[in-house]
Amino acid sequence: MTPEDMDLLAALGRARAGVRVETEKPYLVESRLAPLARREGYESIDALIAALRAQREERLIWAVVEALCRSETTFFRGRETFAALRDEVLPALSHRRREAPVRLWSAACATGQEVYSLAIAANEASEVAAGTRFEFFGSDLSERCLEKAQAGIYTQFEVQRGLPIRLLVKYFENQDDTWAISPRIRQLVRWKRINLLADLSPMGRFDVILLRGVLRTMDAALRGKVLQSLVERLPSDGVLVLDPEDDVSGFADVLAPGPGGGVYLRDPTTLSAAA
Amino acid sequence: MKTCLVVDDSRVIRKVARRVLEDIGFEIAEAADGMEALAWCRAAMPDAVLLDWNMPVMNGIDFLRQLRGEPGGETPKVIFCTVENSADHIRAALDAGADEYIMKPFDGDIIEAKFAEAGLL
Numbered sequence: 001m002t003p004e005d006m007d008l009l010a011a012l013g014r015a016r017a018g019v020r021v022e023t024e025k026p027y028l029v030e031s032r033l034a035p036l037a038r039r040e041g042y043e044s045i046d047a048l049i050a051a052l053r054a055q056r057e058e059r060l061i062w063a064v065v066e067a068l069c070r071s072e073t074t075f076f077r078g079r080e081t082f083a084a085l086r087d088e089v090l091p092a093l094s095h096r097r098r099e100a101p102v103r104l105w106s107a108a109c110a111t112g113q114e115v116y117s118l119a120i121a122a123n124e125a126s127e128v129a130a131g132t133r134f135e136f137f138g139s140d141l142s143e144r145c146l147e148k149a150q151a152g153i154y155t156q157f158e159v160q161r162g163l164p165i166r167l168l169v170k171y172f173e174n175q176d177d178t179w180a181i182s183p184r185i186r187q188l189v190r191w192k193r194i195n196l197l198a199d200l201s202p203m204g205r206f207d208v209i210l211l212r213g214v215l216r217t218m219d220a221a222l223r224g225k226v227l228q229s230l231v232e233r234l235p236s237d238g239v240l241v242l243d244p245e246d247d248v249s250g251f252a253d254v255l256a257p258g259p260g261g262g263v264y265l266r267d268p269t270t271l272s273a274a275a
Numbered sequence: 276m277k278t279c280l281v282v283d284d285s286r287v288i289r290k291v292a293r294r295v296l297e298d299i300g301f302e303i304a305e306a307a308d309g310m311e312a313l314a315w316c317r318a319a320m321p322d323a324v325l326l327d328w329n330m331p332v333m334n335g336i337d338f339l340r341q342l343r344g345e346p347g348g349e350t351p352k353v354i355f356c357t358v359e360n361s362a363d364h365i366r367a368a369l370d371a372g373a374d375e376y377i378m379k380p381f382d383g384d385i386i387e388a389k390f391a392e393a394g395l396l
Contacts, residue, residue, distance in 0.1 A: 156360060165373075169362050
């Protein structure tokens with residue numbers, strides 16, 4: 001890849017998804033594009049980029065942008081964060097909502113591990129009010145990821161990262177070397193392709209929004225904008241879950257640190273107030 | 276320092292597991308079958324046991340059932356590490372008192388994650 005190729009990729013990543021392409025790490029960029037080039041039938045990454053320049057075809061542009069955004073995910077990533085959601089956040093919200101559903105959104109769900117972990121955590125939470133309805137949404141920029149997420153089928157390697165063995169045998173069924181999430185969990189989740197740079201107001205309100213592994217990959221100028229539009233989706237007692245290292249200094253007046261890593265409360269009294 | 280008894284009839288697997296576990300701070304003892312492992316445990320009960328299923332002389336599940344009946348045998352965290360990867364095998368292991376379960380092939384990340392899951396890290 002030439003420096004001009006890198007510049008093209010960086011411009012596309014920024015304009016389409018707000019993602020900062022790590023031009024200083026060409027090996028990383030190449031490792032993400034190589035499988036795409038193969039899948040699309042190009043003999044090399046250079047051939048893929050040449051086609052990108054020559055055709056300017058929307059489908060191929062998005063395939064490249066999605067490949068550049070690929071993020072790693074595991075079940076129950078951030079054990080303490082999920083423990084806090086299960087033991088404190090979800091029970092508190094269930095008592096506050098009563099009749100209304102508690103809505104949770106994994107806003108960059110990748111291949112689905114995060115939103116399925118949420119659904120399992122809600123099912124495992126013991127202090128939840130009787131009759132609470134949880135609604136789960138998973139969204140991602142990548143159609144390819146969403147397809148895998150929706151199928152809910154994982155390799156032996158994937159189910160051994162973060163998932164306690166008791167939860168594996170309780171919530172998955174094994175078929176040869178793969179494990180499928182049980183239908184009763186899978187059918188709780190709705191899926192949609194969402195670009196977080198778009199207007200998110202049609203999404204409605206969410207009581208809990210998770211956005212992890214994303215802000216740090218974004219162009220600095222766009223992080224605040226994305227955070228702002230997510231905060232606007234939260235009710236006054238909503239909860240936002242980010243990576244512990246994400247910078248929220250510009251949002252100190254609307255986001256108070258909560259329990260577990262990266263958990264922020266719009267109202268610091270949400271978890272302590274009597275239901 | 277916490278101790279871990281690595282029980283596997285394959286010397287190669289024991290060596291790989293030893294390297295990973297030493298890196299995360301365990302002192303390692305090795306046994307090649309369940310009977311040898313029991314002798315180890317009677318002499319000095321380890322904090323953790325990484326346990327293969329299929330072994331000559333005494334297999335992993337028979338070892339585990341016997342261990343849990345020994346004085347002090349309920350304290351070690353036992354993590355299976357085996358090619359047996361069906362839900363039925365996993366349930367049988369949990370019923371016999373296993374704390375976690377690794378399906379081979381494994382890598383260092385999986386061992387570390389599972390030891391954390393078992394509360395050993």
